Amino acid sequence: MPRDGCNAPAPQSAALRGWLGTTNKMQILGLYNYWIFIVLMMCGFYVVISRGNLVKKLVGLNIFQTSVFILYISMGKIIGGTAPILTGTATVYSNPLPHVLILTAIVVGIATTALGLALVVRIHEAYGTIEEDEIHAQSEDEAL
Amino acid sequence: MVTALAVIRLRDLFAVVMLFGIYSLLSASLFVVLDAVDVAFTEASVGAGVATVFMLGTLALTTSREKTPAAHKPLLPLLAVLVTGAALIYGTFDIPHYGDPGNPIHQHVAPRYLEDSAEEIGIPNVVSSVLASYRGYDTLGEVTVVFTAAIGVLLLIGDARRRRSEDRSRPDHEEDA
Amino acid sequence: MKQYSILRLITKLLLPLILLFALYVQFHGDFGPGGGFQAGVIFAAGFVLYALVYGLDNARRLMPTWLPRLGISLGVLIYAGVGVAGMLLGGAFLDYGVLDPHDPVHGQHLGILLVELGVGITVASVMISIFHAFAGRGR
Numbered sequence: 001m002p003r004d005g006c007n008a009p010a011p012q013s014a015a016l017r018g019w020l021g022t023t024n025k026m027q028i029l030g031l032y033n034y035w036i037f038i039v040l041m042m043c044g045f046y047v048v049i050s051r052g053n054l055v056k057k058l059v060g061l062n063i064f065q066t067s068v069f070i071l072y073i074s075m076g077k078i079i080g081g082t083a084p085i086l087t088g089t090a091t092v093y094s095n096p097l098p099h100v101l102i103l104t105a106i107v108v109g110i111a112t113t114a115l116g117l118a119l120v121v122r123i124h125e126a127y128g129t130i131e132e133d134e135i136h137a138q139s140e141d142e143a144l
Numbered sequence: 145m146v147t148a149l150a151v152i153r154l155r156d157l158f159a160v161v162m163l164f165g166i167y168s169l170l171s172a173s174l175f176v177v178l179d180a181v182d183v184a185f186t187e188a189s190v191g192a193g194v195a196t197v198f199m200l201g202t203l204a205l206t207t208s209r210e211k212t213p214a215a216h217k218p219l220l221p222l223l224a225v226l227v228t229g230a231a232l233i234y235g236t237f238d239i240p241h242y243g244d245p246g247n248p249i250h251q252h253v254a255p256r257y258l259e260d261s262a263e264e265i266g267i268p269n270v271v272s273s274v275l276a277s278y279r280g281y282d283t284l285g286e287v288t289v290v291f292t293a294a295i296g297v298l299l300l301i302g303d304a305r306r307r308r309s310e311d312r313s314r315p316d317h318e319e320d321a
Numbered sequence: 322m323k324q325y326s327i328l329r330l331i332t333k334l335l336l337p338l339i340l341l342f343a344l345y346v347q348f349h350g351d352f353g354p355g356g357g358f359q360a361g362v363i364f365a366a367g368f369v370l371y372a373l374v375y376g377l378d379n380a381r382r383l384m385p386t387w388l389p390r391l392g393i394s395l396g397v398l399i400y401a402g403v404g405v406a407g408m409l410l411g412g413a414f415l416d417y418g419v420l421d422p423h424d425p426v427h428g429q430h431l432g433i434l435l436v437e438l439g440v441g442i443t444v445a446s447v448m449i450s451i452f453h454a455f456a457g458r459g460r
Contacts, residue, residue, distance in 0.1 A: 031242065069175075086269075122300050
């Protein structure tokens with residue numbers, strides 16, 4: 001159920017109220033960070049499912065991953081807040097918890113990406129190609 | 145952020161990797177705008193620096209040109225992506241707004257970290273104190289994941305294995321090439 | 322890359338600064354942005370730069386292959402060791418407050434410093450090892 005602050009008189013249905021809420025300008029501005037995240041995530045998703053090149057798939061996965069980072073970090077942001085380093089002058093800080101989670105996730109992400117790239121190198125040595133279709137074709141030839 | 149779109153279109157993998165580095169740098173600057181300086185720091189050094197080097201290393205070992213697939217049908221993936229994206233955007237209508245201090249995420253443990261860490265931990269950077277102290281278990285787990293990934297990489301393409309298996313793998317390799 | 326003398330010179334100038342900056346990020350992480358993860362990556366980036374410009378053999382002479390491999394496990398051991406030390410001193414696992422018997426806040430400082438050191442060592446070693454693995458594979 002939409003929990004929007006839109007107090008339209010006598011709403012016809014919940015779904016319709018949700019759609020009406022989008023016409024509210026504040027709501028569009030308030031949600032644009034999620035839409036950036038969705039567009040980026042879909043870019044990465046598209047690369048992963050539509051491209052046969054393994055390196056490009058990994059790049060797509062990384063874009064996907066970065067979009068999730070942006071989602072977390074933008075959730076932790078408070079308008080008017082500052083970076084969570086206690087200085088004594090500022091009073092509003094952004095939420096440090098997503099920062100911690102994403103900070104470690106970035107480093108873990110590069111380590112796992114390196115693992116994936118290592119697998120790509122091995123696949124290239126075994127099959128002589130990094131295109132998915134050709135690998136499948138070769139595996140089927142071997143199976144016959 | 146339009147860089148991501150260019151990454152999709154290009155077939156030259158070298159350019160893709162370079163654009164990915166630019167993309168990482170841009171997202172790092174976005175993180176600075178979103179007050180996450182530590183994260184921006186990490187993203188800039190990891191994404192724009194080390195990740196690019198690793199990917200270039202892989203390209204040097206494999207091939208830097210993506211082949212044009214024989215039967216390339218972008219319609220079905222595009223449809224799947226659009227449906228998923230539309231579902232996600234519909235889902236965002238229920239999500240609390242950007243930057244609102246009353247969001248649920250700011251109500252649970254974060255205020256305690258921000259208010260009490262000065263007395264309990266005594267260091268100004270709350271991210272560091274949460275990372276190492278309050279969430280020490282998490283970080284230990286993450287370090288272990290990095291450790292395991294490195295072991296995996298070394299097992300896959302490390303030197304020791306190559307020297308041992310060189311004699312056996314050489315004939316296969318030539319057959320494939 | 323023998324012919325690029327400017328690159329070689331600049332690298333030589335930059336390398337100590339990069340490593341120094343990594344150490345600054347490592348130990349100043351309590352007060353400003355930074356910490357073990359970032360410092361490890363920057364430290365590794367310094368060596369990667371050196372290896373790119375001067376060649377892998379010179380880089381191996383500077384940082385032999387076994388050293389980062391040792392460091393990978395050493396960092397995790399430091400981290401877990403701090404946790405076990407806390408247990409031995411009567412606290413919970415990864416409870417830094419007991420590390421200093423007089424002042425729990427000092428114990429926290431010490432614990433965070435050691436833990437970040439462990440993280441930094443592991444991350445730097447992992448990145449250098451992975452780079453060596455990729456670069457050494459090509460020959």
